[in-house]
Amino acid sequence: MKRTHGCGDLRIEHDGQTAVLAGWVNTFRDQGKGLVFIDLRDRSGISQIVFDLEDCDDETVETARSLRREDVVAVRGLVRPREGKANEKLATGSIEIMGQAVEVLNRTDNPPILPDDHEAEKISEEVRLTYRYIDLRRPRMQEIMRIRHDLARITREYFDQQGFLEIETPLLIKSTPEGARDFIVPSRIYPGQWYALPQSPQIFKQILMVSGCDRYLQICKCLRDEDPRADRQAEFTQIDLELSFVDRDEVLDIMEGFMREVFNRILKEDLGDIPKMPWSEAMDRYGSDRPDLRFDLELQDISEIAGRTDFRVFTEALAKEDGVVKAIRVPGAADSFSRKITDGYAEIAKMHGAGGLPTVKYTANGFETGIAKFLGDIGDDLVSALGLEHGDAVLFAADTRELANTSLGAVRLQVARDQDLIPAGVYRALWVVDFPMFKWDEDNKRWASEHHPFTAPRADQLEILESDPGGCLSDGYDFVVNGSEAGGGSIRIHNPEVQKKVFSLLNLSDEEAKMKFGFLLDALRFGAPPHGGIAFGLDRLVMLLAGTDNIRDVIAFPKTQNGGDLMSQAPGPVDDAQLEELQLEVVEQPDT
RNA sequence: GGGGCGGUAGCUCAAUUGGUUAGAGUCCUGGACUGUCGAUCCAGUGGUUGCGGGUUCGAGUCCCGUCCGCCUCGCCA
Numbered sequence: 001m002k003r004t005h006g007c008g009d010l011r012i013e014h015d016g017q018t019a020v021l022a023g024w025v026n027t028f029r030d031q032g033k034g035l036v037f038i039d040l041r042d043r044s045g046i047s048q049i050v051f052d053l054e055d056c057d058d059e060t061v062e063t064a065r066s067l068r069r070e071d072v073v074a075v076r077g078l079v080r081p082r083e084g085k086a087n088e089k090l091a092t093g094s095i096e097i098m099g100q101a102v103e104v105l106n107r108t109d110n111p112p113i114l115p116d117d118h119e120a121e122k123i124s125e126e127v128r129l130t131y132r133y134i135d136l137r138r139p140r141m142q143e144i145m146r147i148r149h150d151l152a153r154i155t156r157e158y159f160d161q162q163g164f165l166e167i168e169t170p171l172l173i174k175s176t177p178e179g180a181r182d183f184i185v186p187s188r189i190y191p192g193q194w195y196a197l198p199q200s201p202q203i204f205k206q207i208l209m210v211s212g213c214d215r216y217l218q219i220c221k222c223l224r225d226e227d228p229r230a231d232r233q234a235e236f237t238q239i240d241l242e243l244s245f246v247d248r249d250e251v252l253d254i255m256e257g258f259m260r261e262v263f264n265r266i267l268k269e270d271l272g273d274i275p276k277m278p279w280s281e282a283m284d285r286y287g288s289d290r291p292d293l294r295f296d297l298e299l300q301d302i303s304e305i306a307g308r309t310d311f312r313v314f315t316e317a318l319a320k321e322d323g324v325v326k327a328i329r330v331p332g333a334a335d336s337f338s339r340k341i342t343d344g345y346a347e348i349a350k351m352h353g354a355g356g357l358p359t360v361k362y363t364a365n366g367f368e369t370g371i372a373k374f375l376g377d378i379g380d381d382l383v384s385a386l387g388l389e390h391g392d393a394v395l396f397a398a399d400t401r402e403l404a405n406t407s408l409g410a411v412r413l414q415v416a417r418d419q420d421l422i423p424a425g426v427y428r429a430l431w432v433v434d435f436p437m438f439k440w441d442e443d444n445k446r447w448a449s450e451h452h453p454f455t456a457p458r459a460d461q462l463e464i465l466e467s468d469p470g471g472c473l474s475d476g477y478d479f480v481v482n483g484s485e486a487g488g489g490s491i492r493i494h495n496p497e498v499q500k501k502v503f504s505l506l507n508l509s510d511e512e513a514k515m516k517f518g519f520l521l522d523a524l525r526f527g528a529p530p531h532g533g534i535a536f537g538l539d540r541l542v543m544l545l546a547g548t549d550n551i552r553d554v555i556a557f558p559k560t561q562n563g564g565d566l567m568s569q570a571p572g573p574v575d576d577a578q579l580e581e582l583q584l585e586v587v588e589q590p591d592t
Numbered sequence: 593g594g595g596g597c598g599g600u601a602g603c604u605c606a607a608u609u610g611g612u613u614a615g616a617g618u619c620c621u622g623g624a625c626u627g628u629c630g631a632u633c634c635a636g637u638g639g640u641u642g643c644g645g646g647u648u649c650g651a652g653u654c655c656c657g658u659c660c661g662c663c664u665c666g667c668c669a
Contacts, residue, residue, distance in 0.1 A: 029632095032625040039629070048629070068620085084627040093629090110620055112602050118630080119618095122604055126661045179669035199669080226668040227593095234668095351665075452669045506669095560661065 001074040001103050008045015012094050014079040019097060021047055022074040022105065024115075024137065025067050036064040038099070040075060041115075043142055047092045048082070049075050051099040063102050069114060070134070072106040075099050115141075125552070129566040132557060144546045144554055150266055151542060152219055155239050158258050164217040164241065169204035171197060171221075177516050178453055178506070180224035183234075191583035197223040200535060203520050205242040206454060206492055209531040210523045216242045219538065228561050231484075231540065231551050235559065239541075241489075242533030248475050248491055251532050252276070252431055255479065255487070263427060266545050271429050278434040279473075283402075287409015289435070292483025293428035295421040297412045299326045299397075299405065305381045306398070311374035313358055317398035325398045326408055329386045330415055333393040334361040334368075341418070342370075345395065345411045354407035358396040362388045371396070413483070427481055427544075434458070435476040438469045438505065446507040451476040453502055454520075455490040456532075462498070469505050479536070486541055489534025496524040 003022045010019060023042035030036050034053035039046050051064040067073060077097035087093035112130075113123055115137035120128065128135040135141060156166065175182045175196035182196035198204075200222045208216045218240045228234055243251060256274055263269045282291045285298050306314040306325035317323045330337070337359070346357035359370040362383065367375050375382060386394060395411060397404035416422050437457055438447040447469050449455065457465050461472045476490035493499045499521060503513040514521065542554040552558035559565055579585065 027629075027631090029628045030625085031628060031631080035626040035628080037628050037631085050627080052626075054626090082627085084629085087629055089629085096627095110602065112619095114603085114619085116630090119603080124599090124604090124661075126599090127603075129661090176669085180667080202669090224668060227666085229668085230663070232668070449669050455669095561663090562660080564660090566661085 001076055001101070003074065006044030007040050007042040007047045008091055010047055010079055010092050010095055010097070012081060014095065015081060017079050018076065018100075019079050020074060020076045021049070021097065023072070025069055025071045025073060027069065028067055030065055034061065036061060036067075038064060038067060038073075038075070040073070041137075045091055045139075048087070048090070048096045049077060049099045050083075050096050051102070055098050056100050060099065060102055063104065064099065067102075067104075068108070068110075070108040070111045071104065072108070074103045074105055076101045115139075126560075126566065129552070129558070129560065132567045136556060141553075144542065144548070145556065147266060147545050148538075148542045148554060151262060151538065151545065154262055154265055155217070155219065155258070158261050159215075159217045159241070162215065162254055162257075164215040164243075165213060166217045166219075167208060167213065168218060169198070169201040169208075169220065173198050173204075174516075176203075177508070177512070178449065180226050183223045183225045186582045186584060188582055199224050200238060201240055202452060202454065203517070205240060205533060206520065206528075206531065207523050209242055209244045209492075210526065210528045212244075212529075214244045216240075216533075228551075228559065228563070230549060231543065233539070233551055233555065233558060234563055236551075236555075237538040239487075239536040239538050240533075241535065242531060244529040244531045246491075246530070246532055248433070248477065248532065251489070251491070251534065252477060255534055256431075259429065259479065259481075259486075262541070262545070267427070269427050271427060274429045274431060276431040276433050279432055279436065280434070282432050283405045283409075287405040287407070287412060288483070289432055290478065290480040290483055290485045291409075291430070291432075292413065292416070292422070293430060294423055294426050294482055295416045297328050297330065297416055297421065299328055299408050299412070300386060301325075302327050302382065302385055302396075305378050305385055306396075308378050308381075309374055309376075311371065313355070313371075313398050314374075314396075317400075317404075320400055322401045323399065324401045324404050325396060326404045327382075327386060327397075328395045328408060328412055328415070329388060330393045330395065330419065331389070332391045333415075333419060334363055334391045336419070337361065337393045342395075345414060348410050348414055349397065349407040352407040352410045353403045354397055354399055357407075357411065358398065360394050360396075362390060362392045362394065364390045429479065429481045429486075432478045432480055433476070434473045435478075436470065437461070437465070437472040437474045437502075440470065444507075447505050449502075449506060450474065451488065451490055453506055453508075453517075454492045454499070456493045456498070465498075465501060466505070475532070477534070479534070481544055484540055484544060485537070486544065487534050487536035489532065491530070491532035494524060494528040494530050496521050499524055 001020050004020045007021050007023045021040055023040045026039040026041035026046055028038050036051045038049040040049055051061050053061055077099040079095055080098055082094060082096045111134055113127055113134055115134055117138050117140045120138055172185060172195040180199050185195040187193045187195060201218060201220055205216050220238055220240050221235060222238050223235050225234060260271050263271050279289055282289055287299050301324055303318060303324045307318050314325050317325060342359045349357040360372050361368045367379055397408040436450050439450050441448040451474060456475045458473045458475045465472050474490060478485050479487040539551050539554050543551060546554060
């Protein structure tokens with residue numbers, strides 16, 4: 001029997017046609033000796049097959065009666081309107097296939113789980129990942145894989161039209177000192193020497209610019225040996241891009257066009273206005289370098305007003321270098337903010353380094369609870385500064401600017417979730433620009449790259465690169481959607497002298513830099529064009545497009561939090577002979 | 593590496609203060625049923641309570657260790 005249609009393809013206009021479907025038995029309903037219903041499922045959907053003694057022979061009905069969930073069968077039959085009621089839950093619900101012949105292509109063992117979207121929400125992820133081949137049969141997983149495919153296809157179409165070439169870069173490369181922990185691979189030919197798997201193709205794509213490639217695209221795997229999270233895997237996929245002879249705004253224009261195309265074609269959503277927001281503004285207003293613009297709850301600086309109280313939490317914070325007092329007005333939250341809830345927010349604030357989270361409610365009786373008694377003289381000014389109305393609550397952060405921003409920013413996110421302020425089906429994008437070049441690494445007492453060591457300082461910042469590294473702004477940019485960093489990149493350094501200065505600020509000696517990045521420094525000396533680029537996190541984009549907060553949902557064969565694959569049981573041991581060939585020996589870890 | 597939650601039948605869960613033979617639904621097996629669609633009804637099979645130790649007359653339950661899964665802090669240029 002040769003398949004003629006997909007299980008989700010048949011409609012009332014196919015009435016009278018003979019069709020052959022093949023797929024998995026989704027459910028069966030055995031009505032007795034003479035009548036059996038089979039819901040047959042494939043990638044395209046589900047069709048109801050009915051076997052009736054009046055329409056086919058005993059043997060066919062008996063075979064049909066023997067079918068169980070997830071058996072694989074082919075069925076030939078006549079398409080006709082349903083004799084019983086139509087099933088509005090199915091796209092094919094107005095028709096059924098009057099089964100004439102059935103061929104069992106493969107029986108299944110009793111399946112440990114069923115590919116049912118409703119069940120899947122209850123089944124532990126551990127079991128789903130162990131039997132991933134069954135889990136992936138679910139309509140929802142098939143839909144996500146389709147979205148992922150569409151994104152990859154649109155990516156190639158769009159950037160092809162923009163003159164980009166898809167070029168592969170190596171997987172076995174040299175380990176680089178900066179950044180995440182490398183996965184390493186032993187060299188057989190040079191025992192004791194190692195390759196690293198790429199954390200990103202960064203250096204290679206820059207060298208492709210030096211090579212005159214002009215515009216590069218790659219959908220590539222990146223590997224970082226760090227602990228995973230709900231939105232992070234050690235092995236993930238980037239849409240990696242680099243362009244020559246461009247400035248920042250030309251890059252942003254092209255990339256913005258890409259994002260609009262993706263959201264238009266996959267979600268039928270118009271991204272609307274996409275503002276460019278300096279990093280310092282994002283931190284000050286939202287307490288995050290990836291602000292979620294779907295709701296307000298902006299951080300407001302009330303340092304001037306707060307400085308007029310005797311409240312020690314405020315005055316001591318303001319006495320610090322770059323100390324501030326900031327506040328969030330939470331409209332109408334006075335009633336719902338129980339002690340338990342605000343204590344929870346205080347925990348979040350503390351987790352992000354704040355000492356606590358002063359809170360107050362503003363009602364018809366004025367300020368109540370929390371730090372109300374300390375606000376006596378400044379109450380009226382606070383009301384007008386924050387635009388308070390009766391029934392509002394106010395959350396404060398008093399600390400250095402950085403700590404106040406980040407702790408209050410984290411609280412802002414949780415408050416928005418709790419107060420149900422995040423609208424569904426809304427996508428708000430922005431560019432965050434003008435990042436600092438460096439952040440101070442307190443542990444190692446040195447400057448570290450905010451983005452990566454190849455990010456160019458903004459042209460107007462070159463003169464303070466060495467005199468004031470902490471204040472120097474870069475030509476970097478992040479694309480942020482709904483509070484999620486979907487992509488990030490920069491204009492790169494194309495001048496070897498500037499690159500050397502940056503390495504030296506990062507405390508990389510000339511010798512080290514030469515050993516680790518010598519080939520890049522060399523390339524920059526032989527006619528490097530101005531260039532810049534970006535990388536989008538493909539997995540995170542699919543998460544956004546599919547509306548899931550679990551990255552494992554958008555990866556066909558993901559790894560667990562311990563980096564294991566429950567289906568294939570990776571990682572695992574290797575033969576002694578393999579180790580011998582590599583001149584490797586496994587040494588027992590001494591007890592500690 | 594730290595913190596939190598969890599692991600009992602193939603799957604989802606229950607099991608009182610530590611106390612009789614560890615139960616239910618579902619799946620599966622057998623039977624009934626000619627318009628079902630989460631089919632229904634009847635009967636039955638199914639257990640290393642993650643693993644290893646300990647306390648106890650007695651441990652799913654308490655203690656110690658360990659493995660696994662999820663969330664999270666550190667980490668993720």
